Amino acid sequence: TSTTATSVSISGDISSQLHAGYSHPLTRSWQAERQLTKEMLIYPLFITDNPDEETPIPSLPNQYRRGVNRLIPFLAPLVRKGLRSVMLFGVPLHPSAKDALGTAADDPSGPVIQAIRLLRSRLPQLYITTDVCLCEYTSHGHCGILREDGTLDNAQSVDRISDVALAYAVAGAHCVAPSDMNDGRVRGIKLKLIEAGLAHRVLLMSYSAKFSGCLYGPFRDAAGSCPSFGDRRCYQLPPGGRGLARRAIQRDMNEGADIIMVKPASSYLDIIRDAKDLAQDLPVAAYQVSGEFAMIHAAAKAGVFDLKAMAFESTEGILRAGAGIVVSYFVPEFLDWL
Numbered sequence: 001t002s003t004t005a006t007s008v009s010i011s012g013d014i015s016s017q018l019h020a021g022y023s024h025p026l027t028r029s030w031q032a033e034r035q036l037t038k039e040m041l042i043y044p045l046f047i048t049d050n051p052d053e054e055t056p057i058p059s060l061p062n063q064y065r066r067g068v069n070r071l072i073p074f075l076a077p078l079v080r081k082g083l084r085s086v087m088l089f090g091v092p093l094h095p096s097a098k099d100a101l102g103t104a105a106d107d108p109s110g111p112v113i114q115a116i117r118l119l120r121s122r123l124p125q126l127y128i129t130t131d132v133c134l135c136e137y138t139s140h141g142h143c144g145i146l147r148e149d150g151t152l153d154n155a156q157s158v159d160r161i162s163d164v165a166l167a168y169a170v171a172g173a174h175c176v177a178p179s180d181m182n183d184g185r186v187r188g189i190k191l192k193l194i195e196a197g198l199a200h201r202v203l204l205m206s207y208s209a210k211f212s213g214c215l216y217g218p219f220r221d222a223a224g225s226c227p228s229f230g231d232r233r234c235y236q237l238p239p240g241g242r243g244l245a246r247r248a249i250q251r252d253m254n255e256g257a258d259i260i261m262v263k264p265a266s267s268y269l270d271i272i273r274d275a276k277d278l279a280q281d282l283p284v285a286a287y288q289v290s291g292e293f294a295m296i297h298a299a300a301k302a303g304v305f306d307l308k309a310m311a312f313e314s315t316e317g318i319l320r321a322g323a324g325i326v327v328s329y330f331v332p333e334f335l336d337w338l
């Protein structure tokens with residue numbers, strides 16, 4: 001006799017009954033391989049050479065260019081809320097700050113080196129990563145040193161970029177992150193770190209799979225780093241170039257990268273997964289870039305969705321794809337939301 005009389009037949013396939021696995025908020029969270037935590041987040045900061053400046057960046061909602069004097073008042077409350085790491089970008093505004101060699105990039109009195117020293121002494125818990133590139137400092141706005149014909153001189157660029165990375169490491173950066181995409185720069189930087197006796201404590205995070213495209217617009221606005229001629233398609237990857245990205249990831253692993261980064265994030269989730277597969281034993285980072293952030297803000301403003309909901313949904317997608325570290329302009333909000 002049946003004690004649990006039911007009109008539903010149970011003779012069919014029961015494997016299709018999925019709801020029980022996620023009908024409770026806790027069990028929903030169990031379905032994710034990785035939960036977003038504050039430790040995963042790196043917050044990008046734009047630092048100018050005018051110490052007292054604090055100027056909003058119009059195309060990048062809630063983001064500012066700040067001088068070194070503004071950093072501690074801004075960051076101390078965020079550190080109290082759980083901020084673990086920042087990524088520094090220099091934004092030289094003095095008209096004389098740019099030249100063909102990007103000399104200002106490792107100027108000891110320049111904004112990045114000043115900021116590294118200040119943050120290391122005043123906020124010792126904060127992990128300091130530094131973007132390493134020349135485009136903010138070159139008169140032509142490209143990410144390296146150019147030949148007469150306007151193409152990148154790879155050997156000279158690697159030599160210069162590895163000097164800049166070393167200068168940041170010497171100043172106290174925990175992590176150097178080359179975003180220039182010159183061939184062989186990971187090896188060049190690693191060798192200089194080894195030679196200087198810093199390789200055991202300075203991490204090298206390579207922007208290995210960095211794609212060209214239209215999603216860096218607000219950043220170039222913020223950093224004043226738009227190329228004065230041409231574009232970056234000869235050194236940043238073509239958006240369809242999955243094979244190239246895989247080769248770049250493998251190359252950078254072999255050259256000594258400690259972390260592999262993919263950038264942008266949401267249009268390149270397959271590449272993040274490729275990175276996780278190829279670099280199984282390395283942390284994988286993804287950069288939700290300025291254009292992605294600005295798009296989410298614009299759509300939220302237009303009523304397409306709720307900002308917070310989309311900030312979570314996009315970031316969780318990036319984690320699901322395989323990233324364990326996310327560089328994001330949403331970090332201050334996440335510190336409140338998490």
Ligand code: PBG
Nearest residue numbers: 133135179215216219289290291
């Ligand atoms: C510098 C650099 C860029 C970004 C990170 N490092 C700009 C670029 O390559 O054009 C983009 C970050 C963003 O858009 O948020 N090479």
Ligand code: ZN
Nearest residue numbers: 133134135143
């Ligand atoms: Zn650059």
